[in-house]
Amino acid sequence: MFSHLHSSAWAITVLLFIIAFFLIKGGKAKAGKILHMILRLFFVIMLVSGIYLLFALWGFAAMYAVKGLLAIALIGLMEVILTRTKKGTLNNAGVLWGAFIIILIIVPLMGFRVISF
Numbered sequence: 001m002f003s004h005l006h007s008s009a010w011a012i013t014v015l016l017f018i019i020a021f022f023l024i025k026g027g028k029a030k031a032g033k034i035l036h037m038i039l040r041l042f043f044v045i046m047l048v049s050g051i052y053l054l055f056a057l058w059g060f061a062a063m064y065a066v067k068g069l070l071a072i073a074l075i076g077l078m079e080v081i082l083t084r085t086k087k088g089t090l091n092n093a094g095v096l097w098g099a100f101i102i103i104l105i106i107v108p109l110m111g112f113r114v115i116s117f
């Protein structure tokens with residue numbers, strides 16, 4: 001069940017982040033705020049299901065532990081990008097977006113075991 005939850009929620013999480021970003025950027029503060037709140041719920045779903053899978057299914061395998069850490073960094077980046085965009089203080093946008101895109105490519109590749117060690 002946690003496995004299905006994790007694999008169906010990850011794409012929704014990324015999609016919600018993109019939509020929330022464009023809403024906030026486009027000045028739709030209220031709609032952006034609501035989506036941001038739903039997104040945070042998905043952060044929790046991803047964290048709880050991911051940590052469960054890491055321990056229950058994979059016995060804290062090193063590769064998935066690293067994937068988990070990268071995924072937590074990804075969640076942090078999404079949160080920072082959205083809150084700073086909202087406040088108008090996203091000064092280092094290039095670095096943050098660059099890191100976001102690179103980690104966003106690596107994490108699913110590790111999840112699907114394309115990258116594995």
Ligand code: HEM
Binds near residue numbers: 010013057067111
């Ligand atoms: C936004 C954050 C995250 C994204 C985008 C993400 C993405 C993915 C993807 C695409 C998969 C493959 C799913 C599939 O096989 O259908 C996966 C699997 C997995 N993820 Fe995540 N994940 C995230 C957060 C986390 C966290 C926080 C952890 C652990 C601390 C974690 C641990 C795992 C594990 C252990 C698997 C292997 C599941 C399995 O195939 O049995 N993930 N993840």
